[in-house]
Amino acid sequence: MNSPIRRLAVVLAATALSATLFHLGTGLTPVPWLTWLAPLPVLTLAHHVGARAAFLAASAAWLGGETAMWGYFLDTLELPPPMVASMIVGSALLFGLVVLSSRALMLRGRPLAAVAVVPAAWVAVEYAVSVLSPNGAWWSLAYTQADVLPVLQTASVTGPWGITFLVLVVPAAAAVLLAPLPAAPRAAGRLRAAVTTAIILSLAVGYGAWRLRAPYGEGAEKVASEKVALLAADHPGWVPVASPEGRAILGRYTARIPDLAKRGARVVVMPEKAFIADDATLPVLAAPLARLAAVHHVDIIAGLILKRSGGLRNAAVDFPADGSRPVEYVKHHLIPGLESDFHPGNREAFVPGSGSRWGIAICFDLDLPGLVRDYRRSGATTLFVPAWDFDRDRWLHGRMAVTRGVETGLTVARAARNGDLVVSDAYGRIRAEAHSADAPIASVLTALPTRSADTPYTRFGDWFAWACALLLLLAPASLARVQPGRRRGAAGPRRAPAADATAPDHAVARPTA
Template sequence: MSLHNSKMKSEYWSYIWLVIGFIFLIFSNGFWNIIPIAAWLAPIFLLRFLRTQNKTKGLVIFAPVYVIAWIIMLYGMFLGIIGYIFAVTYGIIFFIPFLADRFITPKIEGYLSTLVFPSAWVTMELIASFTLFGSLFSLAYTQFGNLPLMQLVSITGIWGISFLIIWFASVVNWAWEQEFSLPKIYKGASLYLGILIFILLFGGAYLTFLPVDSDTVRVASVTRSFDIFPLAKECNKNISCIQGVLNQSLDDFLEHSKQAADAGAKIIVWQEAGIFVFNDDEAGYIRQAREFAMREKVYLVMGIMAISEDESINENKVVLIDPSGHTSEYLKTHLVPGDNHILGDGKVLIQDSPYGKLASVICYDADFPNYVRQAGKANADLMLIPSDDWEAITPLHARMASFRSIENGFSMIRPTFEGLSIAVDYHGNILSQMNDFTTEDVVMIADVPKQGIKTIYSQIGDLFAWLCVLGFLIMVGLSLTRSKGEKI
């Protein structure tokens, strides 16, 4: 075969790898996250395309294709222009690790070069977690359901799983460049496979030999049984009429909470913003809820949206009422882009109880692992997360929250309007779930452990991720000191 024909064949296969990677990427995350293994396969072929192309040409072709894949991945998950902003932003953020691989990896000798891509990826995931986007769309979440692998987050946080997935792509490409010659790749491939097998065996042993072993408490989640907004709209801004609709909503929640209490629930958690209330009426609503909690001898967690009559000031809050009538409040700290609620003080709600130490945040707060770690450090046993989702992020958003349980060693209940209500233990086992879009039920019951466990992650936090950042910066620095063609 002539050199020209050989080059054309190589070019042909290069674009085949790009197409394959593009397809796997779409199904690896976001709205189309239906094939967990796609998250492992997509970066292999995308990396293969870039490494078989001229740097400039390859990156110019790859960048728009990659961003388009993100747009398709997130299509329909967010309304209007926000969806495109999210998609383009994520496309740019996670284009950077590919850029780093293309420019830094060739300057590093041997197997060490396989660490560039995963360390760069984790660096970008960590940076993203400190922005408005939180940990949304971390690769780790694509592996929900793989319980042995998920136990890794009790040590490294979600970053360990993301690193493992991306490192796999880097190792496969390293072996590919050795033409999969066993004598050349044996040690490197064995190292990666050994680590992967060890992690899976560790997770399996963790689940088998340290099973959830604790007395349980019955908890219930309650979500709204009717949509208050069309009814309020019919009031045509008549405040008295709107108050009547809101009063009806409160009565509805108390009625279903009574059903939960009659079923033996000792902790009853309402959805995020379960009831809307004008500021002047809030004290009266809480008084009715206090009377209920004291009468039924339950812990009642109210999800409240307190609003001014002109809706200029909103407080998205949790009010936790114990059986003695004592109340504690928490305001949502992390707002979904576009929300204009008053921000909380950045402190997770923590309260002791006979059923273990309780903690609470609200919905989007749980997308920020470092924030929720406050509860882990405080040795919380049960996390209560009133939530409000929408169909396009169901069940993804609820599944994301379950990783916080494994990270911090607490069980969790997450009542969700227009989404998946879920209860999990501290190993990530699903104890109960209820999808708002497939049932008309509004009460979910679960028996959850009273006692949590201490985890390494709750103590060391994002140390693994920061080590990846350090390693990446060292490799960047070393590559910049090398002249063209010189390897480290």
């Protein structure tokens, strides 16, 4: 086998390996430790081959890893094919450019910058998507680590962006260490990059371990005085509450509430859009739930579609334990396309009489960090969240809500049909969990912590994402910096006219002193 064929085989192997690792380490059910490994093959390859081969390999690896998401976007979310193509293909091309940037910095003798540009650029991309897209911060590598609690605690300082940074800085540093000597600067430069990365990772994991040992973890169990119950029955579509089917489903819920109240439930949360009602049929739902709430001294939060004034509203109505007037919350953030006919809300809502300020939100609201931060700044310590998932995305969507809780120091109690019922504390620990399809009507009951955890992210917001954007802006300065021993205005390294596309640039580049 001649040299060009061997190089091509290496490029294809690295691309296939990264694509496989991305496929397993990202998506709807990721394997978290594989996420850290996924970029390594193509990042390492980039320091051994030409720019075109590096770009194509990295882009193809990302594209291959995201193949499983095509069906989810097209069939489950029913997004337009052009939008899906632009998201997946566009992100693949961006990843290729990020890898090229790291390669270029390494060739210029800037190993630390070559490491930093990979996570900084991707954080900037994720943050830009979260700001510019109506889908918010749903697209992030951070959620792959939602079950790795020491890493997840980073979100309390940086938001999800810090976790993405960690996941990418490690393989970027490993790739720089594995770069061939002719293209690499002195060993001291690579050592600085490795030590800096090790310090960042140690500080993050050490902080996470320290935070998980905080008194809140043990003390919360001892001082918890009230409980939350989550209920969910799977059924398709929106059921008119006054129809025979609607009355039957409502009866299944109301039959379970007295027992949960006897077992200590202070709040019962039902799923999103369990029913649809207008002003004429709303009493069919409101009367029995209000009566149960008053008799058993339990707040009951029901998710339903309210048809009023010729429009639809995705609402959660709390029927208070003290028999007072119901509290209505209307979903702020609507799913593009699927909820285009709905009117959004613009007000926060709290459970009346909750000394610890219990807030109410709905499903997709928790895909956007800003709303949750607003609740925390308003004094909320817990969010009750009616939800409706698509089953296949139940783990990911539920863990996004868990991440919001860690970011802001909130307990999150999320009741989803076609999904999971999850209660998580301010540190991302799962206090109770069940799958809605495991029983005709699934339920969980657990104690609510009475303490919250103040976080820097609540106070300072997306400062880390902006810092990464600033770091990214400084990268061109590193590229333009004149290398020692090379006179100003001198031409850069040139490739021989007949060089193969997979041949490394460093084969003809001058090593840095």
